[in-house]
Amino acid sequence: MQMFFKEGLARIGKFTTPHGDIETPTVMPVINPNLNFLSKEELKSIGVQAVITNSYIIKRTASLEQEALKNGVHRLINFDGPIMTDSGTFQSYVYGDIEYGNREIVEFQKKIGSDIITILDIFTKPQDSYDQAKAAVYETYRRLKEVNTEDSIIAGPIQGSIYPDLRVESAKMMSEASYLPIGGVVPLLESYRYSDLVNIIINSKVNSDFSKPVHLFGGGHPMFFAFSVLLGVDIFDSASYIKYAKDNRVLYTEGTRNLKEIRDFPEWSPLFNKYSPAELIKADEKTRLKLLSMHNLKAIFNEITEIKERIYENTLYQYVEEKSMAHPALYSAYLEMLNHNIKPYWNLSLKSPLYFFNSMTYKNIFIRRLMDFTESYISNGKKTLLINYKQWRHGFPVSSEIINSYETTDYNFLVQWNDIFIPIELENTYPVSQMVSSGILDHGYTESYVNWLKSINSSIQSYNSSICGDSRIRRYTHTKINTVFKFQFHTEKDLFKESDFIVKSRATGHIRNIKRDDKIIATMRNDGFLTLSIYGGLLLNNIIPFPHSRVMVSPDSGEFNSQGYNVFFKFIEGCDNDILPGNEVMVTDLQGNLFAVGHATVSGKEMKYYRDGIAVKVHEGINKL
Incomplete structure (x- = not known):
C-alpha cells in the first residue's frame, strides 16, 4: 500500500488490486447477490470504488x-x-456452523475472480472467555497458513475478542496476510461500545504490518468513521445503507432519523428537490428502498470525503474532538483514546493551529510532548522561575527586563501558557504560538500542575524583575535555538555555539537562519522547529549517537540521495524507531556516513514496513558541499 498524506495513524493511500486501485480511506458497500438493485454507474456516481459481497451466499445458491x-x-x-x-464467517457466527471448509471457500473465491479473498476465520464474541478467544486466534492463524497466499490478495482477519494481548498477538501473526480486517467487532458497534473498539483498533493497528490495508469489518456507520480512521483504519464495509432503508430510516453523518419524522431531505442528498419525505412514504417499496439506499450511501461518502479533507489539512484530530461531543459513547471513546501512547506516530507539528478548549486539551498529543519536555528541562536542579501572564504576554517580544534576568542568571525560566508553565525558549514552537484558545482557564489545574513541577524541582519560585546577575553569562537567542534543538531531537547536547550568527526577519524579528563561517547550519521554520542544511547534518552526525535521528540506506540509494534526491522505502536498511513524521533526519549508510538531510514522511516505527513511496523528502545532499 502506498501512502500520500497522513496525520498520526490516519492516512490517504492507494491499494492496488487486479481490477483497479482503491484510494483509502473508503467504504465498500455490501452487495447482496440476491438483491442487487443499484447499477455500477449509480454506485460510482456516489464515490464507490470497491464493493464487498458474500462468497458463501453465492456458493450455497446453485444458480448464483x-x-x-x-x-x-x-x-x-x-x-x-x-x-x-467474505467467506461466511459472520453467517457462521449468526446461524452456527456452515457446510464449507476454509480451503474450499478460499478456492471458490479464487475461481470466481474475487480481488480480495477472505479466509474462513473464527468469529470472536465480546462475551467469549479468554481461552475461547485464544483458541479462535490460533485456529484463524492455522487456517491462514493452510491456504496459498502467494497468488492472490488474502484477507486474514485479526481476532481476539476484547482481550488486548490476544489482539496484539493476532495482529502480529495475521500480518503474513496481504490484507488485514479487524474482525469480531459488530456486536460492539451495535451496542455502542466504542471505548472497547478504540482499544481493539489501536492494539490491532500498531502491532500489524503498516504497509497493509486495515479494514474494520462491519464498521458501516459514519458516526464512528473519523475515530476509526484517526486510529489507523483504511477501509470499512457497510450494509447499513440498505438495512436502514428497509426500516425507512434516513442516514446522516451524526445518526439516523425516521423518514416519517423529517420535513425535507438535505441539499446534499440525491433526493433533494426530487422527492419529499411524504412522497417517498407513499412510493412502492422497491422504489423507496432504492432511493433511500442512494441517500444513505451519499451520507456515508460525504463523511469519507470530509475525513480525507481533514487528513490533508491536518485537522482530523480536531474533527474527532468535535465529533466526540455528539454522543456520550463517542466522548467515552475519546477519553479512552487519550489513555493510549500514540505520540510516536504523530507528526512533529501540524499545518493547522491547535484548538484549546479547556483543561481536557492538555491530554492532546502535542501538549503532552511539551509537558514531558518541561519535566526534563527542570530536572537539572537549577532554580526555576515562574513567569505569569501579566509579566510575559505570549505573542509579543519577551520584555527586556526578562531578557536581562535570563541572560545574567543560569536559572530555568518557565512562562505561563494557558493553565500550565512551559520553557520560555519554546515561545514560538508548535503548538505554543500556533494555538487558538477559548480563554477558559482552570486555576485548579494550574495549581496542581505547579505542585507537580515542585515535586520534580523543589527550588521553584515566582519571577520578579529584581532577579538578575551582575553580568551576561548567556545569550537568550542562542540558548533558545539550542533548547528548540533539544526538544526536536530528544538530546541533551547543544548544536549551536554562541559565536554562530543568527539572521532575523526584519519584519517580524523572528529567527530565520543560523550560520557558522558563512555556512547555514539550520533554518527556523514557521512552526518554530529547525530545518537542517547538509552542513548542519554533518554537525549533527558528529554529536548524536548512532543510529539516533538517522535513516540508513543501501550504498546505491546513498549515491542517489547524496545528489539531493528523495529516499524511497524499498532502499531502507535500518532506521531510528523514535523518528517522528515531519521531523528532520540524516540519511546515512549502516556505518553512519552521511548522504543527505531531509524530513521523514512516516514514523520510525512505520518506516520498515512500507515498500512503495517516499520515506524521506531530501532537502540537500552531501554533494552540494
Missing part, C-alpha cells in the same frame, strides 16, 4: 454459484471495479 463460476463475480453483481468477498 453456476453463473459466478462461468462468468465471474464481477459479471454476477454487475460491478467492474475491485470486489472483496
Whole structure:
C-alpha cells in the first residue's frame, strides 16, 4: 500500500488490486447477490470504488454459484471495479456452523475472480472467555497458513475478542496476510461500545504490518468513521445503507432519523428537490428502498470525503474532538483514546493551529510532548522561575527586563501558557504560538500542575524583575535555538555555539537562519522547529549517537540521495524507531556516513514496513558541499 498524506495513524493511500486501485480511506458497500438493485454507474456516481459481497451466499445458491463460476463475480453483481468477498464467517457466527471448509471457500473465491479473498476465520464474541478467544486466534492463524497466499490478495482477519494481548498477538501473526480486517467487532458497534473498539483498533493497528490495508469489518456507520480512521483504519464495509432503508430510516453523518419524522431531505442528498419525505412514504417499496439506499450511501461518502479533507489539512484530530461531543459513547471513546501512547506516530507539528478548549486539551498529543519536555528541562536542579501572564504576554517580544534576568542568571525560566508553565525558549514552537484558545482557564489545574513541577524541582519560585546577575553569562537567542534543538531531537547536547550568527526577519524579528563561517547550519521554520542544511547534518552526525535521528540506506540509494534526491522505502536498511513524521533526519549508510538531510514522511516505527513511496523528502545532499 502506498501512502500520500497522513496525520498520526490516519492516512490517504492507494491499494492496488487486479481490477483497479482503491484510494483509502473508503467504504465498500455490501452487495447482496440476491438483491442487487443499484447499477455500477449509480454506485460510482456516489464515490464507490470497491464493493464487498458474500462468497458463501453465492456458493450455497446453485444458480448464483453456476453463473459466478462461468462468468465471474464481477459479471454476477454487475460491478467492474475491485470486489472483496467474505467467506461466511459472520453467517457462521449468526446461524452456527456452515457446510464449507476454509480451503474450499478460499478456492471458490479464487475461481470466481474475487480481488480480495477472505479466509474462513473464527468469529470472536465480546462475551467469549479468554481461552475461547485464544483458541479462535490460533485456529484463524492455522487456517491462514493452510491456504496459498502467494497468488492472490488474502484477507486474514485479526481476532481476539476484547482481550488486548490476544489482539496484539493476532495482529502480529495475521500480518503474513496481504490484507488485514479487524474482525469480531459488530456486536460492539451495535451496542455502542466504542471505548472497547478504540482499544481493539489501536492494539490491532500498531502491532500489524503498516504497509497493509486495515479494514474494520462491519464498521458501516459514519458516526464512528473519523475515530476509526484517526486510529489507523483504511477501509470499512457497510450494509447499513440498505438495512436502514428497509426500516425507512434516513442516514446522516451524526445518526439516523425516521423518514416519517423529517420535513425535507438535505441539499446534499440525491433526493433533494426530487422527492419529499411524504412522497417517498407513499412510493412502492422497491422504489423507496432504492432511493433511500442512494441517500444513505451519499451520507456515508460525504463523511469519507470530509475525513480525507481533514487528513490533508491536518485537522482530523480536531474533527474527532468535535465529533466526540455528539454522543456520550463517542466522548467515552475519546477519553479512552487519550489513555493510549500514540505520540510516536504523530507528526512533529501540524499545518493547522491547535484548538484549546479547556483543561481536557492538555491530554492532546502535542501538549503532552511539551509537558514531558518541561519535566526534563527542570530536572537539572537549577532554580526555576515562574513567569505569569501579566509579566510575559505570549505573542509579543519577551520584555527586556526578562531578557536581562535570563541572560545574567543560569536559572530555568518557565512562562505561563494557558493553565500550565512551559520553557520560555519554546515561545514560538508548535503548538505554543500556533494555538487558538477559548480563554477558559482552570486555576485548579494550574495549581496542581505547579505542585507537580515542585515535586520534580523543589527550588521553584515566582519571577520578579529584581532577579538578575551582575553580568551576561548567556545569550537568550542562542540558548533558545539550542533548547528548540533539544526538544526536536530528544538530546541533551547543544548544536549551536554562541559565536554562530543568527539572521532575523526584519519584519517580524523572528529567527530565520543560523550560520557558522558563512555556512547555514539550520533554518527556523514557521512552526518554530529547525530545518537542517547538509552542513548542519554533518554537525549533527558528529554529536548524536548512532543510529539516533538517522535513516540508513543501501550504498546505491546513498549515491542517489547524496545528489539531493528523495529516499524511497524499498532502499531502507535500518532506521531510528523514535523518528517522528515531519521531523528532520540524516540519511546515512549502516556505518553512519552521511548522504543527505531531509524530513521523514512516516514514523520510525512505520518506516520498515512500507515498500512503495517516499520515506524521506531530501532537502540537500552531501554533494552540494
